[in-house]
Amino acid sequence: MTSPKDHQQAKPVCFQDVILRLQSYWAGQGCAVLQPYDMEVGAGTFHPATTLRSLGQRPWAAAYVQPSRRPTDGRYGENPNRLQHYYQYQVIIKPSPPNLQQLYLGSLAAIGLDPMIHDVRFVEDDWESPTLGAWGLGWEVWCDGMEVSQFTYFQQVGGHDCRPVSGELTYGLERLAMYVLGVEHVMDMPFNPPGSPIPLRYGDVFRQAEREYSRWNFEQADTDMLLQHFKDAEAECDRILSAADTDSAGRRIPMAHPAYDQAIKASHLFNLLDARGVISVTERQAYIGRVRALAKRCADLFVTTEAAVLQAEDAA
């Protein structure tokens, strides 16, 4: 077992340093280091590497950075902690190993949080994603009173019981890095090492985009168009899921992944509509229910496809 001590080294000096250390730490623990999913999502959980791969029986271990968009959190780049676009670091291991807490603590040590001088605590926090029809039990992890990660044992995804159970770790990268680096305002955080030929701060990279997206999210996004896109994504998802299993050449190729892309799209469009303030409290539930219905059907298809593959492998 890896002890947190093994990973202690000099403190990180910039944002990307924190990311790189997490990447190399989890690569060292045997995770496949994946790249971000190339679609707009609200959280790392939406990446099919988590949502779909936590379904079914096949073992899985992956880690990745996921750019995440939460239109309602936009503050024109002015709030020290809030962003409409930020990064999550996501680790997903199935089945959850018995020493997952220990592995996690090792990752904190790797980014310079020595648990012998900090106060690291696991505080109850049940996770639920109504849009994904998913829930799990776990904690938010506190370091000196600050939430630095979410730690969840998935119990259900897309309405399916998780067997085996996946362990999911989610780090809010900006907040975590700001704490490690002792930075008060996210825009002041060094992105690359301050001694670089062209030193860049987080604000140099993102401030302008934050301002522009905040305006667009809150004031400009064309709600009629977004509503239409939502309907389109929903319809396309349904069409893909309802398509015949076999292609024109008679091969059996059900399309869970392309369908799931449309579910992700619908979910993000809903978030944009929400930021524009055109969805009432009661309508909210209905929209969430529509996305969940799509996610569930994608999950159903992924599970039956995997079962068929496993059966074929057994037969062969």
Place this chain on the structure above:
Amino acid sequence: MPDLLIELFSEEIPARMQAPAREDLKKRVTDGLVEAGLTYRSAGAFSTPRRLALAVEGLTAESPTTREERKGPRIDAPDAALEGFLRSTGLTREQLQARDEKKGQVWFAVVTKPGRPAAQIVAEVLERTIRDFPWPKSMRWGSGSLRWVRPLHSIICLLSDESGSTVVPLEIEGIRAGATTRGHRFMAPDQITVSGFDDYAAKLRRARVMLDPAEREAAIRQEAANLAFARGWEIVPDEGLLSEVAGLVEWPVPLMGTIEDRFLSLPPEVLQTSMKEHQKFFSARNPKTGRIEGFVTVANIETPDQGDTILKGNQRVLAARLSDAAFFWDNDLREAKAGMADWADGLRAVTFQSKLGSQADRIARIAALSREIAPLVGADPDQAEQAARVAKLDLRSAMVGEFPELQGTMGRYYALAAGLPEPVADAARDHYSPLGPSDAVPSAPVSVAVALADKLDTLAGFWAIDEKPTGSKDPFALRRAALGVIRLVLVNGVRANLGQTFAKARSDADAADLLAFFHDRLKVHLRDQGIRHDIIDAVQAMPGSDDLVLLVNRATALNDALKTEDGTNLLLGLKRAGNILAQAEDKDGLEYSFGADPKFAETDQERALFAALDQAEPAIREAVRLEDFQAATQGIASLRAPIDGFFEAVQINTDNQILRRNRLNLLSRIREAGRLIADFNRIEG
């Protein structure tokens, strides 16, 4: 007499679940042991975030041998009957005894159950306890199928006596019971082997784990008080927070921090909420200034730098949160001073419920209703309406957006900042009350008017769109709203005709159905105060039952009267009169209410009843008119002796039809006298 030690070592157990889990563990294990024939002297349960432990002292070493005789079928019964009997007893035919009974020879089985060693019983009981443990939420992990609150890692199950200790053989889903555990996650992570409870508690303490939650609470309370005292401060007591924090640490290390000066002008509720809800900090008050100036956070570790890094970190997190709060406060105050028109506008865009319109629509309705209710509660109608118009504006403030639990509290500050009078500002804070059955009830007239209007508008609205609570489903907390109205009305003695008030709130709500809902809630409320449900039924049937104050006065007087022996006898007399009348009226097809004539009275007892009624009737009527239900019930009670005497001396159903009818008409007077107070037929007993 061995002692038993059990420890269930897991990943962090939610703080709020620990106390019930201790009780469940103790109860389930000891009940199981006793059921299996063991006895014990004492048992105690303990918990930390990572473990549940149970110590049972003075357990019997084995269960007693039991012998049970069972009677089977007759010897000449069909084979199938005998086979069934053999199966159920687990014996063979040779082991049965044939005995002579009255009806012939019958098979008897003597089943002897030998005593079993404690270890065997403990293993069974613990396995069952673990598998059926009533966690509010439990989970699976890895590839296993066992459920526990969080992954379960190890089990201690140890029986020990003078000669030493033995591990109880037990394995659940790959976890084998042993004699080892671990200390503090960071300060003493190595394995510890223990030999019994005393050794376990002592070794844990050395390994920086305080096993007893009561001890952790006491340690936190003491140390926090000391830290505060050193600065001339005092801790704001919060027992709920104390027990939660004690469930978050194995080794409590309280640390004291200060709130930066720039945040001290924030309302104390904001400081306290922010620190408690988000950080689990205790607030420290400076008695000289009356302000919250510091905090105590409780760490779970002793560090080489005496908690310096931890405290700095906590202070930073708090500063970030409070800067947000200060930013909200400044902006909100600016808006409040400008009259809060933007907030009122903003609420137009917020849907309250799709069929009930926006929050602004709702506020307009509540304002109109507050004006109607104001005279009933002694409030100035203009002020009540004004209060209703501003009471919910803080919902648009940034502070309430961030801390929803501060709704109302902030409303009061902002109303004052807007230059509104105190009663209006107080109504903003108090109009949500009472929220629970033990929550304080507002008494200031303007607050009462708005609090009533707020709840009645919600109730009448949801009744109008037919979204009533069903079974356990009450998503809009309508039962709570109705109870709130009931308590506001009763505590403040508000004389109102609810039916009319509903109609003023909304003419399209089914007022009768809503009133029935109120009566149900009232029944629950009064039952908690010791008033019988049938008495409530009996007075609900009376006119004016939508005046809750009147209804409750009636019920209370009746409830008191029926507690006495006189009252019970009187009830019997009234019911007897009612029953005889009902039978006669049924038979004769008419209602006896023509008035009885004293000249047909034959006996002294009959005449006495006439006289008593002549005296009591006007007295009862007058008492009811004055709503003096105690006097009214006393008036009825004065009839007890004459009624008893009448029934003893007089036969009602005589052959003389004139006499019979006169007596029935006399009974009718008794019935009418009772009906002035309640429908006694609905009272049981």
